[in-house]
Amino acid sequence: MAKVLMKGNEAVGKAAIEAGCRYFFGYPITPQSEVPEYLSSELPKVGGVFVQAESEVAAINMVYGAAGAGARVLTSSSSPGIALKQEGIGYISNAGLPAVIINMMRGGPGLGTIQPGQADYNMTVKGGSNGDYHDIVLAPASVQEAVDMVMEAFDLADYYGTPVIVLADGLIGQMMEPVEFNYVCKKELAPKTWALTGKGDGEKHMIQNLVIEPDECEAWNKSHFEKYAVIEANEQAWEEYLMEDAEYAFVSYGTSSRIVRSAISYLREAGYKVGMIRPKTLWPFPAKAFEKLDKKIKKYMDVEMSMGQMVQDVAYACNDKNKIEFYGRTGGVVPAVDEIVEFGKRVMGGDK
Structure with missing residues (x-):
């Protein structure tokens, strides 16, 4: 496929579609607003669904629902918006569901500025929600790498059953560079037999989040960290x-x-x-x-x-x-x- 000149935000939107994403729930915020703008136009063309939610909190909970149904689902935002999504990200992580989240970081704290920043590292890498958990975090340094990492993120999310966050910044979202799109799944993905399909017959599935008994909750956490240990062993990447x-x-x-x-x-x-x-x-x-x-x-x-x-x-x-x-x-x-x-x-x- 020939390279095309694209703005970073639009390129990651196209990358998501190429990787099979058909559902986007989000809310506009500078400097990532071109992501939802692009997907609002392009997702319906491939039979997908775009929803501009009433808030970031609503958007991430829509992601939770779509992920539970087995969909390839995306949300994007920038720093203050991602902060609002943290509770929902924690719920999705605890439930062991796949989802992709793009954060085009801006300066902070609080509303801060619309200029680029990298001060969401702790919130993203150390966990911005409550409890013990990790999400896979990918850090692109170019528009092409952002495209590649968004595509990879969907595969990693499905393979490990976890949210994957693509952590970039406003410069990467706003700059234009030549990119190509060549999605090839590099993971052997199992069918999503756990998904909630709403058919009402056959095998019943449940997606769990609340675990009342302390011993059971501890065991639940330990099972997550067994998965995280595998991720740490297999998915470290650097140049x-x-x-x-x-x-x-x-x-x-x-x-x-x-x-x-x-x-x-x-x-x-x-x-x-x-x-x-x-x-x-x-x-x-x-x-x-x-x-x-x-x-x-x-x-x-x-x-x-x-x-x-x-x-x-x-x-x-x-x-x-x-x-x-x-x-x-x-x-x-x-x-x-x-x-x-x-x-x-x-x-x-x-x-x-």
Whole structure:
């Protein structure tokens, strides 16, 4: 299939359709409003259903219902809207249902700004709802990767029975890049025999959320974490950039990693042996990427569009909080390449 030039928000909407999504429930909010706008036009053309709900809370509970019926279902929003969806996301996670959620992050907290940010990391990766649970979190760094990850998200959601969150930011949603759509399911997916079909005869199914007895609830949680252990073992994903001879390593994801990549080219020209580990999965965090590098890397330089929400995961992965240096901009401010170059030089010992 030939590449086409598309805005990120519209491209992820098309990617969802290509992956078999036929139901979208959402509510407009900048900077992701083109996702529902695109799907409101295109989903009906393939026999799908688009609903602009009366609120984000209503939208996520519609997702809960459609997921329980076995549908491939999507919702999207941006930071404050995702915050409103957290209770419903927790319910879907606890019920073990597949759903895909796109968050085009903006600056915060609260209503914040409409400019891009990455300060939803903790809310998304650590769990924004109550209780013990995880969702798979994918972090694209380009429009093409956002397309690919949305397609993959539906397969991961169905395979593991869990929500998958595609965590991007407003820049990726708003920029235009050439993309191609080539959906190929890479998982062997079982029939959804558990789905609630409403036929009223045959085998009866129940989707459970409330577990009254403490011992039963604990066992329920432990069964979820057995699944999470499998996900952690099998689904960690990352990119290593110029790490073969690196003595220092940036750690960055999404839009920030694109800026870091440009900074690395200047630092390499200046003689610094520096590379980057770019997490593609934020949960499970790619700890495996650090295992083989710990002894040769002098410092890890975490760069984010937040106040350092990923730092703890990097420190845990490299098993040494003293090896972490952080640089971040927040509130919708995007760091410039020269800022990252100066930060890198400062950490690595000044000008060569």
